[in-house]
Amino acid sequence: MKIKRSSYHLSYYHILLFISHLWSGIDSELLPGYHINVPHRVTVQRGLCVYIPCNFTVPKTETLTRNAKGIWYNKNEQIVASKRNGLHFPNKRFFLAGDVWRGDCSLYIENPLYEDRYRFRVEDNIEFSYRDIKPYVDVTELKSKPEISPIKSWIDGEEVTLSCTSPGTCVQIKPQITWGVNIKNVRVGNKIINHENGTKTHFSTITFTARKEQNNSPLSCIVQLKGGLTTAQQITMKVEYPLRAPEIKCSIINKEPKIPSSSGCTMDANNTIYPLEGSWLSLTCSADRLPTSSLGWKSSNGTLTSFSTVNLTFINVSLTAEGIYTCQATNTYESKETSVTMKILYSPRFVDGRCHKVENRLECTCLIQSFPEPTLKWKHNGVSYNNANHMNDKISIFTGKSKSGTNSTLTLQINTGESQNIQCVASNIHGELVLELFNETAQLTSKAFPSAAIFAGCFAAVLIVTGVLLIIFYRKRKMMQNKEASMPTHDSVVENIYDNSEMFSNGLNEVGKIPQQDHQPPPEDGSVDLNCENVQYMSVNFSKLKPKVTATESEAEEVEYSVVKRTA
Structure with a gap:
């Protein structure tokens, strides 16, 4: 069962x-x-x-x-x-x-x-x-790219380690990973991570020190797979660096050919520039920084504060521009600044100078300003004396410096009656100044000036009066000549008389009839026979004399003619 x-x-x-x-x-x-x-x-x-x-x-x-x-x-x-x-x-x-x-x-x-x-x-x-x-x-088709990490910005001098992971987590595929970068002293290593399911992750690392020169430069990772398949990833490196003190550069804008473009723009060890007075100057501020920062200017005398420009331009620079100029750079991390001192070069200029004469001694002072400091010397009647301390029996010179400038004092023993000419001569590489502080000859001339002026004025007055008299004389003479030239001749008078018959009366029986006289030849002995028996008289009224009318005028007027019979 x-x-x-x-x-x-x-x-x-x-x-x-x-x-x-x-x-x-x-x-x-x-x-x-x-x-x-x-x-x-x-x-x-x-x-x-x-x-x-x-x-x-x-x-x-x-x-x-x-x-x-x-x-x-x-x-x-x-x-x-x-x-x-x-x-x-x-x-x-x-x-x-x-x-x-x-x-x-x-x-x-x-x-x-x-x-x-x-x-x-x-x-x-x-x-x-x-x-x-x-x-x-x-x-x-292959589209995946390797992954680079971490992607961020670095600080100049920082040690950086980047990793590049191959796409896919495979079991038997072994990709080849390489780096494409222009960096020296790098360390590269390849690594594998095994997972519980039997897959693997392949990646590579690269280690280097970041430098500011690498900023914005490319870095790539290349992965090569079976069958010649290749994929790559590229990044742009961002390297930040601490804010450095800004840099100031100077340039001369040529206003005149005599001012060289490089003149006065070379800074010395104390950051001082020496432009020439009258030149055109430009100051440029720049700062090497990342991230970017704002730039601005400020001056020690408080006349300038600008945070909107990196350039300062000085046109026709003068002594008022002297001072300290500071360029300030500021970013989100910190603020730094650089200063430059401007000292103007100029030729000697007069501040004060005079001479004082006491008996046979002459004391003169001369105060001069210039940069660089001037060389002073004295000239006495054309003879030069150095500006160094000089003392003897006749002349004494003392030269010193003060806040006001370079001051020199001259003490001179003089002889009464001699001409004295004192000059202060100051010079530097940019020019020379000659000051005439005393001229005794010029002073004497100035005392005689009033009498000479009076004499000259009187002489000028005489010349003026003489000229006026001469002009009057010649004008009167010319008027007389014109008057004589305008007087009528004998023929014209007779003609006018005959043409104006109304002026005759009491002596003529007929108008225009003149009595006939017997004309006898003169005696042979040359004597003159005055025969007054036949003298006739008549009245002449010149008020009725009419002016002679020219032919042109007579044509324009209506003329009445009368026939005068003359009987023998």
């Missing part, structure tokens, strides 16, 4: 096994207890790998053992991966990553060559193929 029961149970087991074989071609969703959870579609880049998560179930009446075997087939029903009891049967590029006896059917694919569709099958005390979901793997 016991034997029959055992044979009965064995026959039942075989029946179930047979039925499972029959159902292996049926979709699992139609059979209770058989289910698979896997993505319908996945995408992988050429040269990389993809992990397809998968888990499955069997009926509760069935228990999978450690000897359970999982198999993956492609669409051509070729086995691409299988696993039993932790042992892989890989096809070099395909791996069954999960534990089959735990219901894990996860598939791992490396460097897929083309698109394909896959299905899963389990074999243990049961055999079953899951056909309801067949994941499709889509292969695309």
